[in-house]
Amino acid sequence: MSISRRMAELVGAPLKRKEDPRLLVGRGRYLEDQRLPGMVHLGVVRSPHAHARILKIDRAEASRLEGVLAVFTREDLPELGGGVPPLVPAPGLRPYCQPVLAGEKVRHVGEAVAAVVAVDPYRVADAVERVVVEYEPLPVAATAGAALSRQAPRVNDDWPDNLAGRTASGTGDVTLGFARAEVVVEAKLAYPRVAAMPIETRGLLAVPDPATGGLTVWVSTQVPFAVRSAIAAILLLPEERVRIIVPDVGGGFGAKGHVYSEDILVPAVARRLGCPVKWVESRREHFLATAADRDQEHHARLGLRRDGTIVALETTFTRDHGAYPTLGEAITQNTINHLPGPYRVPHYRALGRNVVTHKTFAAAYRGAGRPEAAFVLERLLDRAAHRLGMDPAELRRRNLIRPEEMPFRSGLRYRDGAPITYDPADYPAGFEKALALLDYAGWRTEQARRRGGAKPIGIGTAAYVEGTGLGPFEGAEIRVDPSGTVFVLVGVSSQGQAHETTLAQVCADALHVPIEDVVVLGGDTRLVGYGMGTIASRVAAVAGPAVARTASEVARKARLVAADLFECAAEDVVLGDGRVFVKGVPDKSLRLGDVARAAVQSKVLASAGGPGLSACAFFYPETVTWAFGAHAVVVEVDLATCRVALVRYVAVHDCGHPINPMVVEGQLHGGIVQGIGSALAEELVYSPEGQLLTATFMDYGLPRADQVPSLEVAHLEHPSTVNALGIKGVGESGIIAPAAAIANAVEDALADYGVLVDRVPLTGARLFECLRASGRWPLTPNPAG
Secondary structure (H helix, E strand, O other), X not given: OOOOOOOOOOOOOOOOOOOHHHHHOOOOOXXXXXXXXXXXXXXXXXXXXXXXXXXXXXXXXXXXXXXXXXXXXXXXXXXXXXXXXXXXXXXXXXXXXXXXXXXOEEOOOOOEEEEEEEOOHHHHHHHHHHOEEEEXXXXXXXXXXHHOOOOOOOOOOOOOOOEEEEEEEEEOOHXXXXXXXXXXXXXXXXXXXXXXXXXXXXXXXXXXXXXXXXXXXXXXXXXXXXXXXXXXXXXXXXXXXXXXXXXXXXXXXXXXXXXXXXXXXXXXXXXXXXXXXXXXXXXXXXXXXXXXXXXXXXXEEEEEOOOOOEEEEEEEEEEEOOOOOOOOOHHHXXXXXXXXXXXXXXXXXXXXXXXXXXXXXXXXXXXXOXXXXXXXXHHHXXXXXXHHOOOHHHHHHHXXXXXXXXXXXXXXXXOOOOEEEEOOOOHHHHHHHHHHHHOHHHHHHHHHHOOOOOOOEEEEEEEEEEEEOOXXXXXXXXXXXXXXXXXXXXXXXXXXXXXXXXXXXXXXXXXXXXXXXXXXXXOEOOOXXXXXXXXXXOXXXXXXXXHHHHHHHHHHHHXXXXXXXXXXXXXXXXXXXXXXXXXXXXXXXXXHHHHHHHXXXXXXXXXXXXXXXXXXXXXXXXXXXXXXXXXXXXXXXXXXXXXXXXXXXXXEEEOEOOOOHHHHHHHHHHHHHHHHHHHHOOOOOEOOOXXXXXXXXXXXXXXXHHHOOOEEEEEXXXXXXXXXXXXXXXXXXXXXXXXXXXXXXXHHHOHHHOOOOOEOOOOHHHXXXXXXXXXXXXXXXXXXX
């Protein structure tokens, strides 16, 4: 069967996840579960200051504690002087060095200053508190605005200011576009700093090999090969001497998609001590030292004709990278490239300023620049609809890209260098489906009925596109064991995405074997030579086609070997239900495992890739695939308490051919809930001195069950043309639209009071301030809106 056709039986089936029985009965093996003889524990001494000079580190008291084996500072580990390699090189930004352990200065609260090693974690905790560090506090720039002021203290002494660089792109002639605009809406919009909060925090266990000088490192990460490369580069080891093993991971959401200082520190200490060393991050450390995201402020404007046609869009914005721009321009580029969304925008210009501040470094959290883009454009669209006296849904109808315009070129280039070309899809149909599922007209009627009451309702919509399946490649090796078990070895690791199920479905369909016979193994750098990681909504769209391609090659080899055994032509050999037989002669068959055993010594494979039923192949997509979605929500605002309640939430999503619709729906549900958290409660709040004020779950508002209504999700299928399986990614899609849709709905609910929503989260306190700032306090509705 050609893999260019949709595989019929298993791909597309809503099968139960194969990994769940093991995980649900407590048989998962996470980083904390790893125990080795002679293992010791490491703790990190962290800076309490956002910006300070280190004057002295006194380790004497800590070293005297029973069970304490060593206390390391930067001077003790000169091999770490090169700093943490960036995950994404950024030649367009100023160079910087992120230290593994701080030397002369610290640049954010929580930065690592020293490491303590003891026989158990309890003694480690005691010893960390007894390391005395003398600091000279220095002035702090805790926001992008403060960092860009002329008097701002510099984060990097060798930079002239705190601007890492500018990122710009656009299409058409924006000046001409706005000159032709009949209506212009303008707004200053902000998306706060938020963070991924996986159930499992970060951690490592590093084991030195005295015989080879190499290392085996268990690590809770999304990017095992990047961690391997960083360790090898800093510790001057061949990459083949560094083995990274990713056990079960309790969530990542992008926060574990980077290389951290601890990823290098723990292996370095293990080599120094010659024994296994383990470090597990506390939740407090996670707040202070794990990368956050968002933190953008936009000054944007949208130009339209009076009939609602968009003619121009422009934004100038800052992205607060924290102390170190570890992802370079990637997130800024994502925002710029996704801001036009699924709409026709003939003239567009965006300028992003990449700013460093005295905060924990920002990297990628699920969505990675896209929720900010949707928030800005969708807020402008609702404001424009209000100015034009037009229903917000109708304004979107008039500007959505039509099916006959596909494949649509936006005029921009993606960060892989390729021109952005949207995959075939029907955006208007998807948007209309979302409105129908919500009963948009019915809720507009209900809104009018409840106007002027104590609990007004509002309706909000938001649509988006998402570039998914970023390259450059992903690979797979497939081996058929004589037992009949098919092993699929991949370079990606799972943090809950159901790789063991979805990639098994692809393989089982291509080889025509029961899915129960397929075992997917990943997260070990010894399994395949290279892998790029579980990031950027890419596994299904890049690793999936790699598995299909590899399985097709294994099937070809099976036909060759079976043809030799059956004394027939290879074209007459058919695979089915784990067996190989001659076409038209079903009684003449062999188990696929028996063919695999024969393949070990079969000479017919001499010119077909070598012995055994195995193959390895890589898939290099030309560029990303483009998914689409539309969300619609109804909110109720209690004017007495300023509480926002979600009454109804629907989402329509197009991810091409879904491998497993049930997994897709789970991904969307999870993303939507995280987006609801950003819309209503989540924010990392810093003081002007750079102190994190929301550093516990008592203060950082994760979404609660009572904030999330029943979610209704519908699927569209418009296959991608970028890969043979027609897949578009879905991992980050659910989180893109909620904040925009909910903000639109809340402003709609409070339109009679003149409330403008310019930022999230929409906490009770923030809504109270919005109402008071409207000038209609005590509450006096304006019937004219």
